[in-house]
Amino acid sequence: MEKVSALRRAKTWEISESEDETDVENKPTTLLKWQEKEATIPSVTVSTDLTEEDANPDKTPPSPAAKNESRKTCALPPPPKPSAGPGTPSPTRKRRSKEEIELDRQKGQERKKARERAKAAKVQEKEEKKQEQQRRREAAQHLKTLRPENCLKCLTVCIDQALLQQEGSDILLGTLSSFEWKFLIEIQQLRYSITWTRQLPDDGDKIVEEEQVLLVIGWSDFLHLVPAVKMLDEVGDGTARNSYLSPLLEFLNQDVKKVVTILVTDSPLEYIRSSVSEDSFEETLASDLGMDQLEIEEVLVYLQLYKNVSLAFLDGWQGVTKQVVAVTKALSKRPYKLLTERSELPFCVDGxxxxxxxxxxxxxxxxxxxxxxxxxxxxxxxxxxxxxxxxxxxxxxxxxxxxxxxxxxxxxxxxxxxxxxxxxxxxxxxxxxxxxxxxxxxxxxxxxxxx
Incomplete structure (x- = not known):
């Protein structure tokens, strides 16, 4: 109790003795702030041993209520309450029922399933994206292989052995070698013919035959062909089996999709330039075939419409070589054109x-x-x-x-x-x-x- 009185005396007489009683009464706010500040200080220092009555004998002693208030202000803060242990249940916490526990368990399972579904969807999306990229790479590679410069590497020109016996066939072989195109000399199903095969890299290097076929014959062979076709047009296919046309008909019957072009070499210049000199053309037909121009045109139309066979008159193997080069380039461009062509009508716009x-x-x-x-x-x-x-x-x-x-x-x-x-x-x-x-x-x- 003596220590608390000393503390109270120190708090009361912190004001200088030079100040009069009027100044202390006129500054209650300063004293209140000072008391609040001193209340937060844990240590206490006694500055004087004088009591309030000795310091101020003329002043009225403080009332008991004022003393209690002073004790409350100067009292130290209460010690903290001990925290509840981990095993001690909170008095305000309610125990959950079985339904609530089951509901929380179901919600947890639903959240877990949702996370698993999101993870699976993410993995599936990643896999689909990877497959799409793989398909795009394959499509780009496939498109690259279909370009004409790459298709030329897959084409092989197949030449019948019998054609090498003709004079001037070395022009064709030299041209194919200069272009670095692949060619093969072997016996063909149709004699004196030139065919093409294509290697398919996307189908296990499968080899397929192209539909285009070139049949190289001379002028004398053409003179035997025209009467046979004329007879075929008149009496039908049955009587032409023993004629010169029979090998060609048998070849076309085996594969109707074949497109045959007959190249007539060593033809007279008068026949090639028939559009310029009609008189010389008629004289050549009259002397060699005994047929007029109308009959020749009927034979050509019959071959083209009914047998899908066309004719071209060339001046030697130089013309045959140009024809082979043109067909080879056209076949190299064919896959890319088929890919780029649309199934709908090309002249109809979208909208x-x-x-x-x-x-x-x-x-x-x-x-x-x-x-x-x-x-x-x-x-x-x-x-x-x-x-x-x-x-x-x-x-x-x-x-x-x-x-x-x-x-x-x-x-x-x-x-x-x-x-x-x-x-x-x-x-x-x-x-x-x-x-x-x-x-x-x-x-x-x-x-x-x-x-």
């Missing part, structure tokens, strides 16, 4: 107009039909078609504009000067598209190729 454009009774919709009609042409974009329809609102107006022009060149270049505005830039339609549109709307030939 919502596939079902047609509705034309009302007042004529609305005809301009859209006219625009779509122009878009069917190759390399005619919607912007180009809209430019043409803006200048000529109907096909009749375009045909009338063509009729007003005098020369053919002016008609072809009628649309070349029209300006097309795309992306803030201007360009002209050009003579190529203008000429194609002109041929499309004015040509009388249904078999005309526009490009």
């Amino acid at each position: 919502s107009w596939a079902s047609g454009t509705r034309v009302e009774r007042d004529g609305s919709g005809l301009e859209q039909v006219w625009t779509l009609q122009l878009q069917q042409l190759n390399r005619v974009s919607p912007v180009v078609a809209a430019t043409i329809t803006a200048a000529y609102q109907s096909p009749r107006l375009l045909l009338q504009a063509y009729q007003k022009l005098e020369s053919e060149e002016e008609r072809k270049s009628l649309l070349a000067g029209l300006l097309i505005k795309t992306g803030g830039k201007e360009r002209r339609i050009g003579p190529e598209i203008s000429s194609r549109v002109y041929r499309c709307f004015t040509s009388q030939n249904p078999q005309l190729v526009l490009d």
Whole structure:
């Protein structure tokens, strides 16, 4: 108790003795802040031994309530309560029922299954992405093998041994060797023929035969072939078995997909230049075959329509070599063209107009039909078609504009000067598209190729 009194005296008389009683009474806030500050200090230091009555004899002694308040302010903070042990249950915690425990267990299992499903989905997505990349690499590799320069390495030119006995066949062998193309000399099913085989790297290096076949014969053989075909046309296939045409017919009967081209070598120049000198052509036929031009044309048409056989007249093995080189290059380009060709009609553009454009009774919709009609042409974009329809609102107006022009060149270049505005830039339609549109709307030939 003596220590607490000393502490109380120290807290009360911390103010300097020089200050009068009035200043102490006028600064209660300062004293309160000082008491709060001293209450937080754990250590206590007694600065004087004077009591409150000795220091201030004239002042009224403090009341018991003030003493209690002073004791509360100067009292040390209570010690912390001991924490509850880990095994001691909280008095406010409620025990869970079996239903709640089962519900929590089910929720935990559902969360676990959800995590497993997400993990499996992620693994599956990763695997699908890997497979897609593998498919793309295989497709790119397959596309690379189908390019003409790579297909040439898979083609082999098969030459019948009997052709090497003819003079000038070394021209063909020398040309194939200079191009570094593969060729094979062996006995063919059709004598005096040239065929092609293709190696398929994607199918275990399988070797397939191409459909193209070249049959090389001389002028004398052709003279025997024409009467046989003429007889075949008149009496049928049964009587031509012992003729010169029978080996060719047997070869075609075994495989109807074969496309045979007969190359006639060493033909007279008068026959090759028949379009220039008709008199010499008729004299040659009359002297060699005893047939006129009409009968020869009938034989050629019969072979092409009924037997899928065409003829070409060449001047020696130089022409045969050019023909073999041309067919080989065409076969090398064939797989890539078949891959890039679309199954749908190439002149139909994609879009919502596939079902047609509705034309009302007042004529609305005809301009859209006219625009779509122009878009069917190759390399005619919607912007180009809209430019043409803006200048000529109907096909009749375009045909009338063509009729007003005098020369053919002016008609072809009628649309070349029209300006097309795309992306803030201007360009002209050009003579190529203008000429194609002109041929499309004015040509009388249904078999005309526009490009």
